[in-house]
Amino acid sequence: MSQILIVEDEGIIRSALRRLLERNGFSVTEASTVPEARDAQQKTQFDLIISDLRLPGAPGTELIQDQTPVLIMTSYASLRSAIDTMKQGAVEYIAKPFDHDEMLAAVNHTLSQYSPKTVTNEPSAAAETAPSPPEPHNGILGESPPMQRVFKQIRKVAAVDTRVLILGESGTGKELVARALHDQSPRHKAPMISVNCAAIPETLIESELFGHEKGAFTGANASRNGLIEAADGGTLFLDEIGELPIEAQARLLRVLQEKEIRRLGSVESRQVDVRIIAATHRDLERQVDEGRFRLDLYYRLNVVALEIPPLRERGDDVILLAEYLLDQISQRLNVPAPKLGRSAREALLQYTWPGNVRELENIIERAIILSEDKRLQAEDLHLPGQTPQPQYESRRPFTPEKRTSTEHTTHSAPPSRANRNDPAHLPPNDLSLEDYFVRFVQDNQEEMSETELARKLGISRKCLWERRQRLGIPRRKTATGR
Numbered sequence: 127m128s129q130i131l132i133v134e135d136e137g138i139i140r141s142a143l144r145r146l147l148e149r150n151g152f153s154v155t156e157a158s159t160v161p162e163a164r165d166a167q168q169k170t171q172f173d174l175i176i177s178d179l180r181l182p183g184a185p186g187t188e189l190i191q192d193q194t195p196v197l198i199m200t201s202y203a204s205l206r207s208a209i210d211t212m213k214q215g216a217v218e219y220i221a222k223p224f225d226h227d228e229m230l231a232a233v234n235h236t237l238s239q240y241s242p243k244t245v246t247n248e249p250s251a252a253a254e255t256a257p258s259p260p261e262p263h264n265g266i267l268g269e270s271p272p273m274q275r276v277f278k279q280i281r282k283v284a285a286v287d288t289r290v291l292i293l294g295e296s297g298t299g300k301e302l303v304a305r306a307l308h309d310q311s312p313r314h315k316a317p318m319i320s321v322n323c324a325a326i327p328e329t330l331i332e333s334e335l336f337g338h339e340k341g342a343f344t345g346a347n348a349s350r351n352g353l354i355e356a357a358d359g360g361t362l363f364l365d366e367i368g369e370l371p372i373e374a375q376a377r378l379l380r381v382l383q384e385k386e387i388r389r390l391g392s393v394e395s396r397q398v399d400v401r402i403i404a405a406t407h408r409d410l411e412r413q414v415d416e417g418r419f420r421l422d423l424y425y426r427l428n429v430v431a432l433e434i435p436p437l438r439e440r441g442d443d444v445i446l447l448a449e450y451l452l453d454q455i456s457q458r459l460n461v462p463a464p465k466l467g468r469s470a471r472e473a474l475l476q477y478t479w480p481g482n483v484r485e486l487e488n489i490i491e492r493a494i495i496l497s498e499d500k501r502l503q504a505e506d507l508h509l510p511g512q513t514p515q516p517q518y519e520s521r522r523p524f525t526p527e528k529r530t531s532t533e534h535t536t537h538s539a540p541p542s543r544a545n546r547n548d549p550a551h552l553p554p555n556d557l558s559l560e561d562y563f564v565r566f567v568q569d570n571q572e573e574m575s576e577t578e579l580a581r582k583l584g585i586s587r588k589c590l591w592e593r594r595q596r597l598g599i600p601r602r603k604t605a606t607g608r
């Protein structure tokens with residue numbers, strides 16, 4: 127049963143709230159000031175604190191700490207006080223007088239978001255012997271101090287309707303963070319639409335984002351909503367915003383300034399209410415200096431910047447994530463989950479993870495498929511630069527890639543045990559897989575479009591683009607933007 131601490135100096139409100147919560151199966155403790163609340167916290171570990179903002183003496187925001195989520199009640203409901211409260215780390219605020227359904231929804235939502243800890247008053251025997259597996263925070267796993275800081279920032283900015291720019295290397299979890307921001311925002315019932323600006327061909331990006339009228343360009347046979355309109359009322363996540371072509375940047379700026387969009391080929395504007403969250407692995411300030419990104423758009427997007435640390439700076443989180451992924455992926459593949467041996471742990475901690483968590487996912491999946499042991503050792507991981515490449519590697523490169531549901535393991539997983547010795551799966555002329563990738567792209571990029579190249583390599587356009595960046599073979603701009 128979840129333990130809730132109510133901190134409220136008005137007795138009538140306190141007991142009404144207590145009755146409401148007890149009727150709904152919560153265990154409740156009351157306090158009327160911050161010091162009383164602190165005393166209660168010495169005795170019980172609460173799953174949630176609901177506190178009035180204004181209390182005699184110290185305000186309720188004093189109770190905001192990293193551990194227990196705090197829901198602040200205030201009769202001074204204004205955007206300003208909500209923003210201030212959230213900035214101090216409250217997970218939710220609610221205006222008084224509250225209605226019962228609203229309060230219960232806020233309580234349930236907060237408890238489900240902040241994985242309730244096992245109540246520690248009387249730990250069960252099972253809880254003592256078997257440590258519970260780590261719980262992801264909104265699907266994001268991490269116990270290291272840098273990740274705790276990220277979680278705290280997410281809590282602060284999610285509920286405030288502000289634009290957020292998420293910065294971090296490829297595969298660090300920027301999209302997961304955007305999802306967490308949306309899910310914890312008042313917009314969570316409306317859609318979050320994700321657009322990868324690097325994955326849509328330049329010629330299509332404006333019509334994808336803004337929509338078009340029939341006849342706006344060759345091939346526009348019917349009018350179509352853009353993705354910004356589709357996100358109306360919700361959140362638009364613009365991933366790899368640094369790749370947005372300059373013309374589309376001007377149009378996007380208009381959306382941010384005027385809160386309206388104009389479809390291609392239309393003279394009419396439509397009002398839209400969209401929260402924009404953008405992400406990039408690029409140094410946008412440098413892009414601005416180089417004239418590739420509009421300064422005015424940069425300022426509009428960069429209201430709050432959230433930096434996601436690379437995996438190599440998260441200490442033991444790599445082990446936590448690896449164990450979590452071993453369980454998750456084994457379940458999906460319907461095979462028993464292997465454990466991590468000591469040498470595997472050491473190798474995971476030493477490796478530098480250029481592809482971050484996405485790379486770890488791929489490495490773990492490959493190890494599960496290929497290893498026959500119940501305990502994985504360093505050599506089972508085939509980490510680049512640490513162990514020889516497996517002889518049976520597919521012709522298709524196996525480097526970090528973001529999967530879509532359709533391309534899942536089909537393209538990225540190495541061949542099954544059955545076809546290890548099939549010559550079709552041996553790498554040509556002993557080339558490393560990355561050499562093979564570089565050579566293939568260099569030899570074919572003049573004749574093939576990006577879509578064709580990606581198809582031949584068995585990867586997505588986005589993955590092709592990511593590898594081009596990583597391996598230093600950036601795509602040359604063409605007149606058609608193919």
Ligand SMILES: Nc1ncnc2c1ncn2[C@@H]1O[C@H](COP(=O)(O)OP(=O)(O)OP(=O)(O)O)[C@@H](O)[C@H]1O
Pocket residue numbers: 262265266267268294295296297298299300301302303365407447483484487528592
């Ligand atoms: N802390 C984490 N806990 C659990 N899974 C994670 C974590 N971080 C990332 N992942 C997983 O790693 C993969 C990559 O994450 P995501 O797509 O959010 O990264 P990204 O930074 O947006 O990458 P890109 O810049 O290439 O778009 C996803 O499958 C995601 O679920």
